[in-house]
Amino acid sequence: MEITLWHLLDALLAILLLGLAWSALSGSDLRRGVVLFMAFGLLLSLVWARLRAPDLALAEAAIGAGLSGALLLLALRDSEKPGNRTVQTPPLLQLATLLLMLLLAASFALAYVTAVTGNNGDRLAGLAFGNLEQSGVSNPVTAVLLNFRAYDTLLELAVLLAATLGILALGAERRPFRKPGLLLGGLVTWITTLLVMVAGYLLWAGAHAPGGAFQAGALLAAAIVMLRLGGMTSEGLPVSRLLRWLLAAGIAAFMLTGYLATFLDLAFLQYPEGRAGLLILLIESAAMLSIAFSLGLAYLGGSPSGWEKSSSKGSPS
């Protein structure tokens, strides 16, 4: 095994990742922890780039460095009273925890070594690359997400919807932000425009280059967040029934395509020959909207104002 400068870079990245994780989790200052966690997310995006995973680097740059950072910085404002829930760990339990950790570490290592060394040459990757031409897109990651393993993505959207419903059930959103000054107002205008443009580009590019519904959705969510931060109380997130439809759009598009396929005597979610590219783009557009509005809602931390009003409209009184 030849050691090159690349391995030096790998080692430095790895050490910094571990150092940041350790210092983010040690110490009682939560503000320090959150900022170091943001640095960790940024660094992770660089690591994905280094490991030749540009799709992940894009998603992490939008989510790890931007959205979760914004979420956590806002969470810092909700005061937390220390000492209220002190956990007193008895020595026996500490020992048990240590043993459990060792066991987990051993199984992790075993699984890892098996995954890296086992079954050389006979991997799913070969299958994925072999069928790429029939998938309707030329970016292998998009092909896996929207065609070969579309079930996974459908269920992932369901998880996202479940989390959003949980947040909606928790009550009202945060109080709105103050009206911005001249400078921030300008920033909000041009940055939301750019975010929407780049999101559109990534959605379209996802078929043949890194990008797709997830990255585009995260960028649209960032645009919604930016509008809210700029003191807008209703722009970006449509209240009323439209929001419900948008939240469910991704799953709806998936299910509809899936059932339509069964009418054509195909399996559920099997795309008719030659139409895969178009169908994938349609599903991706719907999924992008669902992801964007789910993450935008997540940022509010509760149901938007006016939600109750619109929900009682439909129910019989």
Next chain:
Amino acid sequence: MTDLLGALFILASLGFFAAGSIGLLRLPGVHARLHALTKADNVGLGLLVVGAGLIGGDLLLALKLLLVWLLVMVASAIAANLIASHAMKDGEES
């Protein structure tokens, strides 16, 4: 030849990035540290973008890189302003 010139630009940019980092560490107070960050780093990135454009040798790529640099400049200028005024208000309140 263009590769070498590009590499020279990139090496020159490193000096500015180093100045930014050292300034962030050594200068006293938030407002002084803002200088180090927004000025040095943006010049450094500018030089790096020129160097990368030369090495890449592709006009479309060069334009994209230029766009990235402009965005970073505007965004960091506004971010610096926001942080500065936020730090100022904190000082008044406490």
Next chain:
Amino acid sequence: MILTQLIFGITGGLLFAIGLRSALVRESLLARILAVNISGAGVFLALVAIAYRGLEETPDPIPHALVLTGIVVAVSATALALALRRRLEEADDE
């Protein structure tokens, strides 16, 4: 096995352990949320390291797709946890 795979695989395992330990022993809810996120990042890192094939080779797209969905699920779960925490702190106030 490639050395890069080994480096990031071990790092992934360690991140998972560091995160899990903090999630179990810390009392602050926010710290626990951070810990679970770091633990998850460790798993993602191990998966992407498995997918890596070398400097010139195209990596395995399947773990990449898995991690991509994982990142989005992680951020939505974090948002739900933060909303729950906010509600909990408000309930303590009353």
Next chain:
Amino acid sequence: MTETLLLTATLLLFMTLVTGLIRALIGPSLQDRMLSIQLLGTGGVALLILLGLLLDIEALVDTALVLALLAAVAAAALTRRETPRD
């Protein structure tokens, strides 16, 4: 030759970013720490461009673009104040 030069530059740039991160560790104020994140954002853009050249992945420039856009969102999230409770 160019590759070795670029790789060395990447390593040196990475080291300067690590130096800047010490500010995020020692603070003292939250704004100081955020400055460190801004530095990592700009430096991260630079590193992504270099990695894009080295690994020959053009999409990493798109990633740099996204990183540049999102850095401002985090700064805004830190500094915005909520409307007072009535």
